[in-house]
Amino acid sequence: xxxxxxxxxxxxxxxxxTLLRSMLLQRRFEERCxxxxxxxxxxGFCHLYIGQEAVSTGSLSVLRSDDYVITxxxxxxxxxxxxxxxxxxxxxxxxxxxxxxxxxxxSMHMFDKSLNFLGGHGIVGAHVxxxxxxxFAIKYRGGDQVCVCFMGxxxxxxxxxxxxxxxxxxxxxxxxxVIENNRYGMGTALERASAIHDIYxxxxxxxxxxAVCDGQxxxxxxxxxxxxxDRARTESxxxxxxxxxxxxxxxxxxxxxxxxxxxxxxxxxxxxxDPIVLLRMHMHEQGEMTDDDLHKLDEEMKAxxxxxxxxxxxxPEPPLEALYEDVLVDxxxxxxxxxxxxx
Amino acid sequence: MLRDDRVFLMGEEVAVYQGxxxxxxxxxQEFGExxxxxxxxxxxxxxxxxxxxxxxxxxxxxxxxxxNFGVLALDQVLNSAAKLLYMSGGQFNIPIVFxxxxxxxxxxxxxHSQAFESWLAHIPGLKVVTPGTPYDAKGLxxxxxxxxxxxxxxxxxxxxxxxxxxxxxxxxxxxxxxxLKREGDHCSIITYGKMALVAMQAADQxxxxxxxxxxxxxxxxxxxxxxxxxxxxxxTNRAVVLEEGWEIAGIGAQVVDFIQRECFDSLDAPVLxxxxxxxxxxxxxxxxxxxxxxxxxxxxxxxxxxxV
Numbered sequence: 001x002x003x004x005x006x007x008x009x010x011x012x013x014x015x016x017x018t019l020l021r022s023m024l025l026q027r028r029f030e031e032r033c034x035x036x037x038x039x040x041x042x043x044g045f046c047h048l049y050i051g052q053e054a055v056s057t058g059s060l061s062v063l064r065s066d067d068y069v070i071t072x073x074x075x076x077x078x079x080x081x082x083x084x085x086x087x088x089x090x091x092x093x094x095x096x097x098x099x100x101x102x103x104x105x106x107s108m109h110m111f112d113k114s115l116n117f118l119g120g121h122g123i124v125g126a127h128v129x130x131x132x133x134x135x136f137a138i139k140y141r142g143g144d145q146v147c148v149c150f151m152g153x154x155x156x157x158x159x160x161x162x163x164x165x166x167x168x169x170x171x172x173x174x175x176x177x178v179i180e181n182n183r184y185g186m187g188t189a190l191e192r193a194s195a196i197h198d199i200y201x202x203x204x205x206x207x208x209x210x211a212v213c214d215g216q217x218x219x220x221x222x223x224x225x226x227x228x229x230d231r232a233r234t235e236s237x238x239x240x241x242x243x244x245x246x247x248x249x250x251x252x253x254x255x256x257x258x259x260x261x262x263x264x265x266x267x268x269x270x271x272x273x274d275p276i277v278l279l280r281m282h283m284h285e286q287g288e289m290t291d292d293d294l295h296k297l298d299e300e301m302k303a304x305x306x307x308x309x310x311x312x313x314x315x316p317e318p319p320l321e322a323l324y325e326d327v328l329v330d331x332x333x334x335x336x337x338x339x340x341x342x343x
Numbered sequence: 344m345l346r347d348d349r350v351f352l353m354g355e356e357v358a359v360y361q362g363x364x365x366x367x368x369x370x371x372q373e374f375g376e377x378x379x380x381x382x383x384x385x386x387x388x389x390x391x392x393x394x395x396x397x398x399x400x401x402x403x404x405x406x407x408x409x410x411n412f413g414v415l416a417l418d419q420v421l422n423s424a425a426k427l428l429y430m431s432g433g434q435f436n437i438p439i440v441f442x443x444x445x446x447x448x449x450x451x452x453x454x455h456s457q458a459f460e461s462w463l464a465h466i467p468g469l470k471v472v473t474p475g476t477p478y479d480a481k482g483l484x485x486x487x488x489x490x491x492x493x494x495x496x497x498x499x500x501x502x503x504x505x506x507x508x509x510x511x512x513x514x515x516x517x518x519x520x521x522x523l524k525r526e527g528d529h530c531s532i533i534t535y536g537k538m539a540l541v542a543m544q545a546a547d548q549x550x551x552x553x554x555x556x557x558x559x560x561x562x563x564x565x566x567x568x569x570x571x572x573x574x575x576x577x578x579t580n581r582a583v584v585l586e587e588g589w590e591i592a593g594i595g596a597q598v599v600d601f602i603q604r605e606c607f608d609s610l611d612a613p614v615l616x617x618x619x620x621x622x623x624x625x626x627x628x629x630x631x632x633x634x635x636x637x638x639x640x641x642x643x644x645x646x647x648x649x650x651v
Binding site for chain 1: 394401
C-alpha cells in the first residue's frame with residue numbers, strides 16, 4: 001500500500017520501547033473508553049482511534065516540546081501521545097471537574113496549553129486554517145517551531161482545507177498537514193468522496209511538498225514526519241503528508257464496526273496489519289523484547305488505564321457555578337502583555 | 344499597533360490597495376508587510392488564520408471587506424473564536440477583532456446591504472460593538488483591540504464619510520457602555536450604530552414641534568447596557584427601538600423584552616420598533632427608500648407611542 005518503502009528500521013531498543021509504550025497506552029486506554037461508553041459513563045460522541053496509533057506516536061515522536069499540535073475530534077490518541085495525563089483525559093470524558101477542559105469539552109475537545117496541544121476541534125476542516133494561523137504566528141515572531149495539523153482524509157474536500165493550504169503554500173509557513181487516510185469519512189469511502197484518490201497529490205495545487213507513507217508502520221511515519229518537520233523548521237516550508245491507515249472501530253461509538261459501508265472481510269484483512277503487532281514483532285525479531293517483557297508492559301498500561309478510570313470516577317462533577325465561567329475573560333492586553341512576553 | 348507589536352491587520356486589499364474603503368491607508372508603509380497583510384479572497388481561511396494566531400499569543404485584527412462577505416467566515420467566528428475559551432475550560436482566550444462595514448449603503452441591493460449584528464449578538468463568547476460616530480469609533484476600536492476576547496466590530500458603511508470631532512490624543516470608550524446622545528423627557532429612542540445618526544435627525548425635526556426625546560445610543564449590542572435603557576424608559580415612560588436590520592429575532596426584540604420585564608409599570612404605551620422591511624434589500628431607489636428605516640418612520644413611531 002505504501003508508496004515509500006521503509007528503509008531505516010530503528011534498532012534503538014530504548015526508542016522502540018518508548019514507541020510501543022505510547023501506542024499500547026492509547027490502545028488500552030481506548031478499550032476502556034469503549035467500555036465506559038457502554039456503561040454510560042462517557043456520553044455524547046466518542047470517536048476511537050484504535051488501529052491508527054502508529055500515526056500519533058510516530059508523528060509526535062519527532063517533535064520538540066515547544067512545537068504545536070492541533071487535531072480533529074478523534075483526539076484521544078494524539079492527546080496521550082503528546083503526553084497529556086491519562087487521568088485528566090478520562091476525567092474529561094466522564095464530564096468531571098478534573099478533566100483537561102474542566103468537563104466542558106468532552107471527547108472531541110482535548111486541550112493542553114502547557115503542551116502546546118491546541119485541541120480537538122469538532123467541525124470537519126475548520127481547524128486547518130487555525131494551523132495555518134499558528135504557522136503564521138511562528139513566522140511572525142521569527143521562531144523555529146513547527147505546527148503539526150492532523151486531519152482525516154474527508155477534510156480535503158472542505159473549502160477550509162483548500163483555503164488554508166493555499167495560504168500556507170503562498171506564505172511558506174512551517175506547518176505539517178498530516179492526513180490520516182483511514183479510508184472512510186464516516187461511512188463514505190474515499191473513492192466515493194474525492195475526485196482524486198492519491199490525496200497527497202492535492203499538495204501540487206498549492207505548490208506544497210508532499211509525501212505518502214504507510215500509517216501502520218511507526219518507523220515509516222517517523223521517517224516521513226522527520227523529513228517534513230525538518231523542512232518546516234529549517235526552510236519554513238509546509239508539507240502535505242498522507243498517512244495511509246485504517247480504523248478498527250466504527251466512526252464513533254454509535255455505529256457498527258462493519259457490515260454496512262465496509263465488510264467484515266475487509267476489516268479482518270486490515271487488522272492483520274495492526275500497528276502494535278507489527279512493532280512488537282519487529283522488536284521480537286531484533287531480540288529487544290521477550291514475551292514476558294511484553295506481558296509486563298501490557299499489564300502496566302492496563303493499570304494506567306484503570307488508574308485513569310478510578311481517578312475520573314472519583315472526580316466530582318463540575319460545580320454549577322462553572323456553567324457561566326470561561327465564556328469571556330475580563331482582562332485586556334495590558335494584563336497579558338507580561339505573560340506573553342515571557343513565553 | 345505602535346503600542347503592541349503583537350497586533351497585526353489582515354484582510355483583502357488592506358495593504359497595497361490601502362483598504363477598500365481606505366480605512367488602512369498608510370499602514371503598510373508604516374508597519375510593513377508582516378503586520379499589514381493582504382490575503383487572497385478567502386474569508387473562511389483568513390478568519391481561521393487569525394484565530395490560530397490568537398491561540399498562540401498574537402492579537403489579530405481581521406478585516407472583512409464587508410460583513411456580507413464575513414458570513415463566509417461565520418464558522419470560524421461562531422465555532423472557533425467564540426467557543427475555544429469555554430471548550431478548553433479556560434485555557435485558550437482569543438484576543439481578536441473581526442471588523443468591517445455593516446449594513447446598507449446606497450443601491451447595492453440584496454447581497455451587499457445587510458446588517459448582521461443580531462446574528463453575531465446571539466452568540467455567547469463574543470462582544471459586538473456598533474459605533475455610530477467617529478469619536479466613538481476611535482475609542483471603541485482601541486478598547487476592542489486591547490480586549491482579550493473576540494470582538495466583532497461593525498462599522499456603518501455609510502458612516503465612513505461622516506465627519507466628526509476626533510481628538511488626536513488617546514482615549515478609550517469602554518465596551519458595553521451606552522451614551523445618552525440627546526436628552527428629552529417625552530419618549531426614548533433606543534438605537535445603535537448608523538441608526539444613532541438617524542435618531543438624531545428625527546430628534547432634531549421633532550424638537551421643532553416641541554417633542555423632546557432621549558436618544559440612547561447603545562454603542563455595544565453585546566454586552567448591552569441595560570441600565571441605560573432602564574434609566575431612560577423609567578424617565579420618559581415610552582420607547583421606540585430603532586435598528587437597521589430585519590424585524591424577526593432582531594436586536595430590537597431583545598431590547599423590548601428587557602423593557603417589558605424591567606419597566607412594565609412605567610410604560611404608558613406599547614413599545615414600537617422601527618427596522619428594515621422584511622424583504623431582501625431592493626435596488627430601485629424608491630423601493631430601497633421604502634425598505635430602510637429612516638427619520639420619518641422613526642418620527643411616526645414616536646408620535647404613535649405618544650398618541651399624537
